Amino acid sequence: xxxxxxxxxxxxxxxxxxxxxxxxxxxxxxxxxxxxxxxxxxxxxxxxxxxxxxxxxxxxxxxxxxxxxxxxxxxxxxxxxxxxxxxxxxxxxxxxxxxxxxxxxxxxxxxxxxxxxxxxxxxxxxxxxxxxxxxxxxxxxxxxxxxxxxxxxxxxxxxxxxxxxxxxxxxxxxxxxxxxxx
Amino acid sequence: xxxxxxxxxxxxxxxxxxxxxxxxxxxxxxxxxxxxxxxxxxxxxxxxxxxxxxxxxxxxxxxxxxxxxxxxxxxxxxxxxxxxxxxxxxxxxxxxxxxxxxxxxxxxxxxxxxxxxxxxxxxxxxxxxxxxxxxxxxxxxxxxxxxxxxxxxxxxxxxxxxxxxxxxxx
Numbered sequence: 001x002x003x004x005x006x007x008x009x010x011x012x013x014x015x016x017x018x019x020x021x022x023x024x025x026x027x028x029x030x031x032x033x034x035x036x037x038x039x040x041x042x043x044x045x046x047x048x049x050x051x052x053x054x055x056x057x058x059x060x061x062x063x064x065x066x067x068x069x070x071x072x073x074x075x076x077x078x079x080x081x082x083x084x085x086x087x088x089x090x091x092x093x094x095x096x097x098x099x100x101x102x103x104x105x106x107x108x109x110x111x112x113x114x115x116x117x118x119x120x121x122x123x124x125x126x127x128x129x130x131x132x133x134x135x136x137x138x139x140x141x142x143x144x145x146x147x148x149x150x151x152x153x154x155x156x157x158x159x160x161x162x163x164x165x166x167x168x169x170x171x172x173x174x175x176x177x178x179x180x181x182x
Numbered sequence: 183x184x185x186x187x188x189x190x191x192x193x194x195x196x197x198x199x200x201x202x203x204x205x206x207x208x209x210x211x212x213x214x215x216x217x218x219x220x221x222x223x224x225x226x227x228x229x230x231x232x233x234x235x236x237x238x239x240x241x242x243x244x245x246x247x248x249x250x251x252x253x254x255x256x257x258x259x260x261x262x263x264x265x266x267x268x269x270x271x272x273x274x275x276x277x278x279x280x281x282x283x284x285x286x287x288x289x290x291x292x293x294x295x296x297x298x299x300x301x302x303x304x305x306x307x308x309x310x311x312x313x314x315x316x317x318x319x320x321x322x323x324x325x326x327x328x329x330x331x332x333x334x335x336x337x338x339x340x341x342x343x344x345x346x347x348x349x350x351x352x
Binding site for chain 2: 023026027031033034037038040044046048049050051052053076130131133134143144147148151169179
């Protein structure tokens with residue numbers, strides 16, 4: 001304190017003093033913070049895609065099953081993806097569309113999934129069948145486009161969707177891998 | 183050169199402001215991208231995850247890891263793959279026998295914990311709900327391998343599979 005006063009006293013006679021901020025403590029803190037953050041940071045974001053497989057259940061049958069139901073089936077082959085949507089019972093309605101794995105075609109496939117979801121809002125389930133030789137990467141690409149809306153896409157106009165908090169970015173929430181049967 | 187000498191008695195002052203600026207920007211960037219997820223998992227170096235736009239974050243550490251050459255269950259090596267295929271000796275009815283055995287142990291342990299929690303005996307009449315399991319798998323593998331693993335899981339009472347992916351947006 002005394003030396004500070006002394007210095008100030010010395011300077012006061014020389015002219016206007018320019019105060020200097022001691023930045024060393026800042027640098028110390030920032031260095032430590034940087035090291036901590038760099039060590040603990042994870043630069044690869046990990047996510048999950050949830051799928052189900054068919055299983056035998058001993059729960060009782062539904063008493064009044066709907067007479068007319070809607071199902072969507074996706075068949076994956078090495079070079080193409082086939083989408084089949086089907087209304088069971090009369091008036092039967094079956095639509096088939098085929099897409100390749102090219103980015104432009106996959107974008108069309110994604111749009112087709114959105115259209116199918118909006119067309120029949122009650123159905124939130126898709127069954128996927130894949131050939132043994134299909135790559136895991138291709139399967140994930142398809143499931144991704146079936147399940148998830150992209151970041152910039154608006155939520156779907158489906159009744160009751162707003163109530164499902166946190167699930168608004170799903171197109172089809174349930175994906176069943178139908179090929180996994182003994 | 184002259185100023186570096188000690189004759190003049192002049193002291194050099196290093197301008198630390200640019201360094202402080204860099205540190206500030208770096209700290210801001212790291213804090214912005216800092217993950218607060220409770221689960222932290224290092225991906226196996228011998229595998230590459232497929233990309234996805236999913237917004238669902240990983241909530242449990244993967245129990246099954248399938249890298250290019252091996253299958254691990256709970257970090258224990260179970261099967262060595264031959265050119266991405268399961269050796270014929272490890273197969274039974276389309277499933278992978280060692281994977282089934284390891285998953286069955288997990289299922290039994292889960293059932294026992296649940297029964298203890300409920301205060302029932304493990305062999306009680308109530309059957310445990312089918313379980314969930316997380317799979318971390320290399321993107322170059324065939325679907326056949328995944329199908330075999332899922333079949334093994336199905337036999338061990340696991341019907342929901344969480345496939346680990348790398349988020350594209352980050």
